[in-house]
Amino acid sequence: MGTHRKPPPPPRSHWLLLIVGLGLISGLLWLQAAVGGALTADEPGPRGLSATVPAAVRTGGPLIDARTETVTTGRPAARTIALTFDDGPDPEWTPRILEVLRRNHVHATFFVTGAQSAHHPELLRQIVEQGNELGTHTATHVDLRTVGELRTSVETRATDLILAEATGTSTSLVRMPYSAGNDGIDDASWTAIRRLGAAGKLIVMSTLDSEDWQRPGVARIVANATPHGTAGQVLLMHDGGGDRGQTVAALGELLPRLLHAGWRVDTVGHTFGAQHVTAPAGKANRLSGAVLLFAVDLADVTSAALTVLLVIAAALAAARTVVVLAATWTHVRRERRSPGVPRPDPVTVIVPAYNEEAGIEATVRSIVASRHPVYVVVVDDGSTDRTAEVVHSLRLPGVRLIRRPNAGKPAALNTGLAAARTDLVVMVDGDTVLDPDAVGLLAARFADPRVGAVSGNAKVANRGGLLGRWQHVEYVIGFNLDRRMYDVLRCMPTVPGAIGAFRRDAVLAAGGVPGDTLAEDTDLTMALQRRGWKVAFEQRAVAWTEAPATLGQLWKQRYRWCYGTLQAVWKHRQAVLERGPGGTLGRRGLPYLLLFQVLLPMLAPVVDVAVVLGLLVGDPVPAVLAWLGFLVLQVLPGVVAFRLDGERLGPLAVLPLQQFVYRQLMYLVVIQSVATAAAGAWLPWHKLDRTGAAAEAPLPESSRLSGVGPRERR
Structure with missing residues (x-):
């Protein structure tokens, strides 16, 4: 039907608002999926050839410095152990592990994921306040061998920003998820290591794996974590990623034994004598971290609201x-x-x-x-x-x-x-x-x-x-x-x-x-x-x-x-x-x-x-x-x-x-x-x-x- 008057046209700008709104919601949901681990594969990619990996790296020490063209490695001193924990912080197990460390007057390095850190920044502060050290374990526990340069940068940068806001510090220590000893470095790992080095990171491997992630029993974990000989070690344990009750119990038995046997147990930085692995974070990083943490909280709220x-x-x-x-x-x-x-x-x-x-x-x-x-x-x-x-x-x-x-x-x-x-x-x-x-x-x-x-x-x-x-x-x-x-x-x-x-x-x-x-x-x-x-x-x-x-x-x-x-x-x-x-x-x-x-x-x-x-x-x-x-x-x-x-x-x-x-x-x-x-x-x-x-x-x-x-x- 016709009309006897020409009305003003309806508004159009709301389409822009709708697109921006849906884009924002999509981004928040993607962020929530990322910090929730939905974007990460459950299993690491297969190991490949090692044709490009220098022999000095494959047979070298567990601390890899690839920040310059000349790559160097370092080993801990004899009868010293760098105690490290991966996959946290966890609201149940991290505080219990910290209590065991406090009772034994021992400090450790916690390689945390950005996803867990975003949800529990208070645990990061507790870790640092008790004299322990923080390292980056990527944001979503992704296998860095399978992703490109951009994803690698995002994974490490996001975690760094969260640490900066939560603790006021920055760290140069990185442990790649699914990594082990130097002899397991393949060509894809080496590419990831060079990328991390170019970003100013020190890569920490492990020499002693407690295999606590398999939950084989307290006795087995203690046996796996006990060094043979007097060579310095980097001990890998976990404070996140599942039930870590056996880890807590095993740690309570292991630390007194090691200390009684004359071993020094400390952080990566102190064990290797590395200078400036932890430094005050800049204001820009702290502000960016605050925005990121707010976005994570908003993403959680958005996801819950949608559910x-x-x-x-x-x-x-x-x-x-x-x-x-x-x-x-x-x-x-x-x-x-x-x-x-x-x-x-x-x-x-x-x-x-x-x-x-x-x-x-x-x-x-x-x-x-x-x-x-x-x-x-x-x-x-x-x-x-x-x-x-x-x-x-x-x-x-x-x-x-x-x-x-x-x-x-x-x-x-x-x-x-x-x-x-x-x-x-x-x-x-x-x-x-x-x-x-x-x-x-x-x-x-x-x-x-x-x-x-x-x-x-x-x-x-x-x-x-x-x-x-x-x-x-x-x-x-x-x-x-x-x-x-x-x-x-x-x-x-x-x-x-x-x-x-x-x-x-x-x-x-x-x-x-x-x-x-x-x-x-x-x-x-x-x-x-x-x-x-x-x-x-x-x-x-x-x-x-x-x-x-x-x-x-x-x-x-x-x-x-x-x-x-x-x-x-x-x-x-x-x-x-x-x-x-x-x-x-x-x-x-x-x-x-x-x-x-x-x-x-x-x-x-x-x-x-x-x-x-x-x-x-x-x-x-x-x-x-x-x-x-x-x-x-x-x-x-x-x-x-x-x-x-x-x-x-x-x-x-x-x-x-x-x-x-x-x-x-x-x-x-x-x-x-x-x-x-x-x-x-x-x-x-x-x-x-x-x-x-x-x-x-x-x-x-x-x-x-x-x-x-x-x-x-x-």
């Missing part, structure tokens, strides 16, 4: 499915017990038309072919095509054509109401074809004097192609389940413009069809209920409507619908405080609309990001199961709706694909609508291009003999 959101969304989806199916069952039983009583009185069918040349003939002919007596009023709202000429040339009995300047659909409907000759009116869009029994079935509902309006059952006529099938599924489920639920709960929010019946006096008493929202059908339906009228649903009153044939047209239509619905909800918000049908609408229908058609769709992009990231960097099984669960919650109601509507189940096969394109389009429409409403902009009426596809609807043969269908189209 809660997914649980809530799943619970709501399941609850909605149960409520809708229960209400549908109630509605079906009620309709079987109390069929509508036919009314013999004629009904006026009002058709607002603006540039409907392609399909207006099929629309008018289908109305005239109704089995119930009808008068037809076609209001041409200033069409610029041959809409009026086509109607006039039909010269069908009982059809009146009113031509008026373009003023919008509500004005056209009000013109039709003024010209109506009956108490009951049916409003039909100019691209809609009626089933022959539709008008009579709608009229029968008004035998109940409390009924002020009745919704019919709109079906998609042009359901060919993927987009058409998606809309077909949406219409069938929406009309056969949602409207049955609304009917049972007495909170019908919308009598659709495609097919709806009204008491003429009730509409006029409500001020006519409102023109101050873009969803005049929703606005009018809510207004009638607030005036005490009941709104019903007649599933058998079928109308075939032309759905948008392109994504662009669909976007325009749904954008108008969603924005208009928001306008109508805001306009009738006082209904929550009212009694009677209006209060029922306000306390049942409006919250349902806001929850399931506004709030959840706005959160859907975040959920999609979480699921995709879960598939890419986490355990894909929960993500796949969650996706399948949501799909089942759509397929099950879909099967019920299609059965109730007498439709073939084949189109439901497109539901899985609907999750990848159609659903995203729908929630983007909601986001666009909410942003437009929040900005206070006024959305113009979007007139869709018509092709006359509704004339292809599979009507009964008797209707086609009356001249409805493509054979009679001009």
